[in-house]
Amino acid sequence: MSRQQLTLRAAAVDVPRAEALLELAGAESISLHDAADDPVLEPDPDTAPLWPNVEVRAQFGAAADLGPLCALLASSGFAGEAIVTQLADDDWLGAVQQPIAARPIGRRLWLAPADDETAPAGRRLVRLHMGVAFGTGQHATTALCLEWLEAHTTTGSTLLDYGCGSGVLALAALALGASSAWAVDNDVQALLATRANAALNGVAQRLHVAAPDALPAIAVDVLAANILAGPLVALAPTLAARLRPGGRVVLSGILETQAARVAAAYSPYLDDFDQAARDGWVLLTAVRKPS
Numbered sequence: 001m002s003r004q005q006l007t008l009r010a011a012a013v014d015v016p017r018a019e020a021l022l023e024l025a026g027a028e029s030i031s032l033h034d035a036a037d038d039p040v041l042e043p044d045p046d047t048a049p050l051w052p053n054v055e056v057r058a059q060f061g062a063a064a065d066l067g068p069l070c071a072l073l074a075s076s077g078f079a080g081e082a083i084v085t086q087l088a089d090d091d092w093l094g095a096v097q098q099p100i101a102a103r104p105i106g107r108r109l110w111l112a113p114a115d116d117e118t119a120p121a122g123r124r125l126v127r128l129h130m131g132v133a134f135g136t137g138q139h140a141t142t143a144l145c146l147e148w149l150e151a152h153t154t155t156g157s158t159l160l161d162y163g164c165g166s167g168v169l170a171l172a173a174l175a176l177g178a179s180s181a182w183a184v185d186n187d188v189q190a191l192l193a194t195r196a197n198a199a200l201n202g203v204a205q206r207l208h209v210a211a212p213d214a215l216p217a218i219a220v221d222v223l224a225a226n227i228l229a230g231p232l233v234a235l236a237p238t239l240a241a242r243l244r245p246g247g248r249v250v251l252s253g254i255l256e257t258q259a260a261r262v263a264a265a266y267s268p269y270l271d272d273f274d275q276a277a278r279d280g281w282v283l284l285t286a287v288r289k290p291s
Helices: 012-024 067-075 089-095 140-152 168-175 188-200 229-234 236-241 256-266
Strands: 003-011 029-033 053-061 083-087 103-105 109-113 124-128 158-162 180-184 207-210 220-226 243-255 270-278 281-288
Touching: 003 012, 003 067, 012 029, 012 053, 012 067, 012 140, 012 243, 103 140, 109 140, 109 168, 124 168, 124 188, 140 168, 140 220, 140 243, 140 270, 140 281, 158 168, 168 180, 168 188, 168 207, 168 220, 180 188, 188 207, 229 236, 229 243, 229 256, 236 243, 236 256, 243 256, 256 270, 256 281
Parallel strands: 109 124, 158 180, 158 220, 180 207, 220 243
Antiparallel strands: 003 053, 003 083, 029 053, 103 109, 243 281, 270 281
16 A cells, blocks of 8 residues: 655754644654654654754655645745655555653543553553554644643543544543543544554443544534644534534644634634643634523
8 A cells, every 4th residue: 555755844943833734634654854864753742853954754645635735834934845755565664653652641641552551540541553543642732632631521521523533532531531422534544543542442332433424413512623723714613513502622733823713713603712822833722602
C-alpha cells in the first residue's frame, strides 16, 4: 500500500505549528530531519529540535488530497514550499510507528503506549496503539482537549469525538467516567485505529465508531472537535445540533488569530464562551443555549 510524503522546511520555532497543522490534516506519521538527515521522531512536548532549520516530513494515504493542505501551509507563514512525493511500501513502513512516553494528564488520567499496562495509583489508564492514526496527546491542541476532559468529565456523561483520529479524546472520557461515547472521522484509517484502541482499553461496547454520515440522531453532554478552524466554522450548525441544551462544546485546532472567527460561527447556538491558549493554539469551550 503506497503513501504520499509531504516535505516542508521550517525554522525551529515554527515546527510545533507545522506539526499540529499536519496532524490535524490527517498525517499518518511525522519525522523531523536536519541537513545531515538525522531524524527525531515525536520529540518530547515543549522541546525544540536542535537544528535552526528543520525538514518536516509527513506521510499521508495515497488517496489524500494534499492540495488544500499545501495552500494552507503556504498561507500560514512558512518560508519553504511544501513538496509532495509518492512513496513505495519500503519507504514508509518504517516511519509509521510513533513511540510516546507514558505521562500524566491533569490529576486523574494516565496516557501510555499499548504495551504499558500499569498506571500510578489513583489514575485512570488510557493505552494507545502507536500505528498510522495520529492522536498521541503530545501536541498542544490535543493536550488542551485532554486536560479539559480530565477536569470536567463527570460520571454517566456522554461524549461525541468529532474527527477522532486515534480516538484518544473519547477513550479519555470513558476512562474518566463517561457512560458512552461516539467517535467519528472521515478517514477510514482513523476509524480502524479508534476501534483497535477501544478494544485495547476494553471499552468497545461503550465506544461507537462511525463515519460522519452514519452518525445517528444523538445529542450528547460534551462534543469535542480537534480539527482545523475552517471545518469548525463550516460545521457549526451540525455540531451544535449534536449537543443537548446545557451541553458543552470543546473545540481546538484553532490558531489564536482564528479564535474570534470560530466563536462568531457558534454564537447563534452557544454562549458562556471561554478559551485557553498554548503555543499559539486555542481551546474554545462554550455551552449550548436552551432550545
